[in-house]
Amino acid sequence: MKTSITMPALSDTMQTGRLTRWNKAIGDPVKQGEAIAEVETDKAILDVEAFSDGYLAGPLAEIDTDIPVQTVIGYIVDSPAEAKAAENASQASSSPESPEVAAPAAPAAPAAPAAPSAPPAKPSVKSPPPAKGAGASPYARALAQDLGLEIGRIRPGPDGQVHASQVIAAALAPVEPDLRMGPPYHLVAPSPLRAAVARNMIGTLQTPTFQISSRFALGPLHQRAKEQNLSLTLALGRACVLTVAEDPWFNQVWTSQGLAKRQRVDLGIAVDTGNGLITPVLRDAAQRPLPELAEDWRILLGKSKSGHLTPEDYQGASFYLSNLGIFPEIAQFTAIVPTGAAAILAVAAAGQDGKTDFTLSCDHRVIFGADAARFLQRLGKRLADPAWLK
Structure with missing residues (x-):
């Protein structure tokens, strides 16, 4: 068999x-x-x-x-x-591949503009020419002409033909950079992780967001975290989820059917893998014991570094934390609200006054300015007196 x-x-x-x-x-x-x-x-x-x-x-x-x-x-x-x-x-077999196995091919890169006629001083331009050989239906050609698109630069469909749907998709796609007059280049397929991050960022374009900032001293929390043998990031995460649990708006997300009210706080924490960004998720982070969360976080970090996270490890967070405090040059930054959440908190490095900039990015369909202000107010009080961290 x-x-x-x-x-x-x-x-x-x-x-x-x-x-x-x-x-x-x-x-x-x-x-x-x-x-x-x-x-x-x-x-x-x-x-x-x-x-x-x-x-x-x-x-x-x-x-x-x-x-x-x-x-x-x-x-x-x-x-x-x-x-x-x-x-x-x-x-x-005379064919290079068995007909029983579909030929695995690298994904087609977006067609790049044709390189201009290179002057003698630039004979090494490697920019690829537009796609050749793809047929197009008469309607697709007429539609492309009406929209001001070159049919030869439109990626064909699965059957190798350019149809009206491909023309419309090309018309709605972001404008491609014109690389013809710049340095020589060649196209490189991004890693699956970087491609996923790019898709996720594009998916957030329809989210109406706003940012609000405060400055807090992290010294008391840092000292308390050391006493409890916890990382500062985990201690910050615990402070966030306890604050989220006090205000249910921050644990909801906008959907076309209505507001989805989560029944627990699942915290996604941004991690730099060296090859891209990923957000391992601590489940029920407001209710579970700290030692249990610390062990889960240790395991998730190990899996992040080895690249062995499963979808269950990184999908479905209801609130996000991005901490760049380890980079002393970062005085302030904002983060993009991920799809599936209503807010993300960006934490920068401490300044010369010992205070750190906290910037909260919010989905304005769910959270209003006063809600965000009260959130930061409660978070600041929690950071100033971290007796709860135990």
């Missing part, structure tokens, strides 16, 4: 996964539940598990390629002989 191994859909938003490693070679025995490959999603590196016992058989999808979910990336067969036969058949 031949069982297909497919690229799993590891989250609701996942469309492709980047195959980064095969843990087994063709012909190796595998056990049900064993991790046979690693996949990099938009937020983490996760295992692909075998769903049956057997032997790994090819053709195997190539590593370092982006593959649509549910695409076949390999097979499990019942015997080493079957695995060997499949390998021989793959090698003997």
